[in-house]
Amino acid sequence: MNNFHGEAQQIWKVFHWSFFINTQGLIICLNRLEMKLAVGNISAAQIELETAAELMMASGAAMELAGSFSRQEYESQVRPSMTPPYVQSADFSGLMSWEHSWLVKIWKRLRPVFERLPADLEPQHHQLVSAYFSLAKSHKAVCEKFGGGESGSLRCDKNTAVDILDRFSQNRWRLIDPNFKISDGCPFH
Template sequence: MIGAGAVMKLAGSYSRKEYQEQILPTMKPPNLKIDGFSGLMSWDHAYLVTLWKQNKKNFQNLPLSLQPQYEKFLLAYKMMGSSHRNICSKFGGGEVGGSVKHPTKNALLALEKIVQARWHMINPSHKSVHECMEMMNDPRELIQTGFKNYLQLLLRAFNLEL
């Protein structure tokens, strides 16, 4: 998910003109066989969401030994969601007609509902991003860039607030 977020962050660095000419066409026919681009059109994305649904109860009862990886997973999701919202907002998704999938809807509002629903699916214990970060402040992860750890570097890169 960090990779998906990074790709969206990169796409968000384009100008509106570049985005409309270079990126948006890849999400519409003739580059797609059908109208209404969605991540669920990708088999791996659809499979991932299916796995999350099937494992919702497992997320709530993870053994302590898996907590560090789970915290990283939650933060990766937050970073990806934040990047997706930012790109949607920057390129007109907050306007009616800004949705590639549903041209008569406000994509930003629809995206926010999806992001929140999936957050609750993978985070049934309602951990906050701050809690995740606190659990991950491991001194072994210190780096020499002025950030306490890799996590803080990623949070800054994705413009996430705690």
């Protein structure tokens, strides 16, 4: 891809915005799932789980598109824009976003629900976990493309960025599939 100066950074920003919009929709779906389950509305809960899976798949696609330029462009244009003085944090990360914080809180709250999920919701739950694995693989692939298998993340130089993503992904998997029923497509097996 032959980019004019700054296009890589624009691609990175636009598709991360899309990622976060999908994450906001996921937060809404999971909150609605919790409400539907509380009143025993299984058919509405099925719809929320299906929609959540679709939003996670869309997030994975946005992540892949966010990395649709060269490693050289990432290193020269994008990565520097995520460090001081361009940001006010020495350890800038999507982990710092309110969306990430809310999503993890909801998954923690839903963990016991996922442990005792009604059988009627198992197909939709399988879709959700599979979509999460797809998203995790997409995130890892972009990270690897830009050198994350060789060096640390913006937040941590002690481990490679890919190792950190794997650890985070395993922790998220424990929240959304606490019985480990679904492993096909798992980025760790």
